Amino acid sequence: MHRNQYLYEYLKENSNNMTEEWYGNIDKLNTAGVYASNDPGVIRALKKQNHDFHLHFIELFNKGEQEFFQDFEPWIIEIASDFEHINTPIQYVIREFKNVRNQYFEYIRRFVQMNPGITRGEVDLWYDVILKEMDEVILRFVEATYRYSQNVLKAQQETINELSAPVISLSNHQGLLPLIGDIDTSRAKMILENTLRQCAKRDIHHLFVDLSGVVMIDTMVAHQIFQLLNALKLIGVKTTLSGIRPEIAQTAVQLGLSFKDNEIRTNLAQALEQK
Structure with missing residues (x-):
């Protein structure tokens, strides 16, 4: 089995742990919106969204880039139009993307410690792939958020126009x-x-x-x-x-x-x- 496949299986097995660790490390005193919520329903939904993210993101070690993003796109659109995320300042959402990215680096370090035969070149390649694809995910999320907000503004403007001239x-x-x-x-x-x-x-x-x-x-x-x-x-x-x-x-x-x-x-x- 190729080492990419071993890493993929390792991350998949630990996806629930990654979600719990990520949520536990959120700086709730210095954040806002969905990340600062005390509502159990919101917290459950947030954890599920994060876990779904992992199940999609780890596929970069199992699929080609085109197929990877094709399958990832629905998740990106869902989060971009999610009520709780819409009401969260975007800088906090981007910060959590970066925190998750750093979490992947940490899990690669753990994986390497368990597999001493892995070369530095392989580790660097994994780091580069994570950096590249996470940046692309963030970019696509920002674009999807912008499109959603423009559609909302357009709908609101149409309503305002109709109210301005109610026939x-x-x-x-x-x-x-x-x-x-x-x-x-x-x-x-x-x-x-x-x-x-x-x-x-x-x-x-x-x-x-x-x-x-x-x-x-x-x-x-x-x-x-x-x-x-x-x-x-x-x-x-x-x-x-x-x-x-x-x-x-x-x-x-x-x-x-x-x-x-x-x-x-x-x-x-x-x-x-x-x-």
């Missing part, structure tokens, strides 16, 4: 867009994109746009609202405006924007009476 479905293919608060250029753009998408998705033929909750509006935003009305017209959606404040009307006049093709009502109650 409420009414009966008979009608909908309501109540605009509230300050509208800057960025929010106006989101309102335009989200409203068109929601109207098409919900098969809305007539949209009531209420501006009574809009406090301030500048010339650029007034122009964006006018663009929204024109875009809705292009996709076959009729619009009724309500709650236009005097300052908004004045801004529209100054810009030369005409709402003559849109129904206008003083307030939302009047607008909805025509339903």
Whole structure:
């Protein structure tokens, strides 16, 4: 049997011990997140994750690099999206990766003491492999964490966008867009994109746009609202405006924007009476 295989078997036999030793050596006074938890359920899950790590990592002495990482990838993605690890500062997660790496060096030293015939060259080769592959695991973990956080941010932004322009479905293919608060250029753009998408998705033929909750509006935003009305017209959606404040009307006049093709009502109650 090749010595790599002997080392593989040795590490596999000691994988449970490695997990217990690792957890016992965590500096719980100078860490945070999952590593500082006193919750028995969290601790059990953490130990299982660490043991699963060992069962994957020791395969570097038993498999080719491509197959090794192909099998390892699900574990990396799982930890990168794990609630407890997400809520742990990443520097502490990286520190524990390094502690586990040093633990492997210690176990190789123990293995060498049990097998005096092992050469220095073999030990150096094992050290190099562990360094190289652990660095790659850490890099892939950071990349997976970044991808997960970006996906979460994207989902949150989509939710914010929808809340910024909540198209409420009414009966008979009608909908309501109540605009509230300050509208800057960025929010106006989101309102335009989200409203068109929601109207098409919900098969809305007539949209009531209420501006009574809009406090301030500048010339650029007034122009964006006018663009929204024109875009809705292009996709076959009729619009009724309500709650236009005097300052908004004045801004529209100054810009030369005409709402003559849109129904206008003083307030939302009047607008909805025509339903």
